[in-house]
Amino acid sequence: MDISFFLRHMHGDLARFEPDRPALSLGDSAPVTYRELGERANAYARKLLELGVEHGDRVGILMYNSVEYWIAYFAITRIGAIAVRLNFRLARDELDYVLNDSGTTVLLADTDLLRPLDTLRARIPVRSYLAFGGGVTERPAWALPWSDLEDNPTSELDRPLPAGDDGAMIMYTSGTTGRPKGVLWSHGITAWWAAMQIIEWKYEAESVMMVTGPLYHIGGLENYMLPTLAMGGHGVMARSKNFDLRRTLEIASAKGVTDLLLFPVMINQFVADDSLHEIDLSRVRRIFTGGDALPPSVCEKLKVRLPRADLIQLYGLTEGTPMATCSAPGMGYARPASVGRAYPFVEVSVRDELGDPVPPGAVGEIWTRSPANSLGYWNQPEETARTFTDGWCHTGDLGVVEDGTLSIAGRKKDMIRSGGENISAAEVEDVLLQHPAVGDAAVVGIPDPTYVEAVCAVVVTNGTPVSAEELIDHCRTRLAGFKKPRKVLFMDELPRTPSQKIQKFKIRELISAGALRTS
Incomplete structure (x- = not known):
């Protein structure tokens, strides 16, 4: 096929x-x-x-x-x-x-x-x-x-x-x-x-699916939209620039959208803005979301605002099945901390460092296997071999299975999740170290009320004075805007193990305690 x-x-x-x-519409066109x-x-x-x-x-x-x-x-x-x-x-x-x-x-x-x-x-x-x-x-x-x-x-x-x-x-x-x-x-x-x-999801010819993310993501094309087209439905895309939630929801109402992708930051905005609740979304039967957890209080408000729409929480990744797990009907509201059960034809296993399955209730790395696992990484056979074993994808995410559902327990890989985007800490660190005033650097995610996590850089200078603004500008010219640090802090020396690995958990503790200087 x-x-x-x-x-x-x-x-x-x-x-x-x-x-x-x-077949397809862009915005209100x-x-x-x-x-x-x-x-x-x-x-x-x-x-x-x-x-x-x-x-x-x-x-x-x-x-x-x-x-x-x-x-x-x-x-x-x-x-x-x-x-x-x-x-x-x-x-x-x-x-x-x-x-x-x-x-x-x-x-x-x-x-x-x-x-x-x-x-x-x-x-x-x-x-x-x-x-x-x-x-x-x-x-x-x-x-x-x-x-x-x-x-x-x-x-x-x-x-x-x-x-x-x-x-x-x-x-x-x-x-x-x-x-x-x-x-x-x-x-x-x-x-x-x-x-x-x-x-x-039983898409049909009467389905009208609206995505609010970019088509360069799996979540904008292969997820939701392509199966809608397979069944003769209508796919609606939000425009890429100058996103406006009110306008997006008005278009969803006018187009008769039945299935709607809203990222957590959008849902947070929707439930907090009373003026948005006058928009008629009565035809919406499902709201898909994922990437970051929704607080139970937000889920409760959403259910009140849109009582006819089910909330579907999802977990997956491009290389190892885009939606490996999903909420069962009603579960998104009842168990907001869970990302649900395994998808059809998907196997999910939580494993220890040796690759052995852990018992329910124990934390381990999430492995996935399905016909929708990728072929691997382009031109990177060694990385492919590290990530895939006998058809299983090692996701790098930590999870725990309780009562037959999966919950995310953290990230094994050094990755920051901000505004729905995955950001490699190592990539940002590499750019920081290219600045002539930087002698050492570590990048971590810190809590952010809008983006869930924000990029925070902790820098050790080599004696040359440099400001946080200068380092942010340095990153801005070399990285996508969403990857640049939103905050830069300074230390005299990064905490390291005897084998010289940076102890990022200690850095996070110092940031939480407000113990690092801003210049």
Whole structure:
């Protein structure tokens, strides 16, 4: 099974659904139909072939949420190429790394995201660029206009379909060693994952699913939206820039959204703002959330505000099943600290340092196994071997099973979770150590009322004076904005073990006690 099935099943004498049904909408815009999706994907695919894209080549997508993002994804995967889904918040140096690491040869990008790459062009393998949006004068002279993708025949391609085990997409996640890792998915994994969601959530042609996250995440495309398309439903995307919760909920009301993805920070805002409660969300039957725990008090308020909507808490990861566990009906409210039971066709095991299962009630590392586990990490066989054992993914998260459900107990890996994004402490530390005034550095997560966790840097200078603001600016120019420290503190010496490992638990204790200086 290949990904183009999600469009093919809308055509032909035995089409499952009417091809002129609404398929995708961006915000409050008019929807495009399944027929339009398929025809435009064929047109894009023909241009990619004309540009010399071959089976297995990597084609980057550096775009905000849009219908065109989806069409590009379908076109790339239809010809057997691999879609490299790039985070548009990455800084210049980060894009330099991922484009070289993936070997991306063609890049589809929003014009304002493309222009900063001018100084990188001699250092990256990209040979062709296509610019979306903006006026003619804004498009770089070295980039092709987006119309070159659109102005092609829309008939079906006379080309073999990709195989189920062919690579389909690469998504870069934060790495614990400082560099992002490209997670590789195949066509078969993608199809399996859509089917698993349909089994659990029973999507149908009348489903209207709205996602509020970016399409470069699993949570914006493979989760929720792709299974909705598989059943002939309508997918609605929030716009990427200038997110406004009120406007998002008004669109959800106008579109008749039945299933809604809201991140914890959005739910916190919703229950706290009485003016939002006048918006009619009576058609919403499920609210999906995950990444960070919701306080019981917030869950109680949400249930009062939306009594007809069930709350679904989720746990998963890109490389080891995006939703490995989920709340059973009613469980999201009844047991807010739990991330639920195992998903259909997913095995979840909590294990000790030797890889042996621990008894219920004991804390251990969460391992997952399913048809939706990734193929591993792109160009990193050693890291793949460390993370995957006999089909099991070692998630690096700590959990405990009690009464048949899983609860998250912490992180084994040195990772910070802020505003729904995973941030590698090692990556931020590496950038800090590049500043000439920094002799040593440690990065930890600290509690934050808005983002749940915030990045905090603790720095030892080498004697050269430097301010917290200067170090934050240094990180801002080299890292995505969400990764930069929100707070910088100073010490004379970092606490270390006899083997010279930094004792971050002691650093967190000192921060909590207010014992570190700010300059």
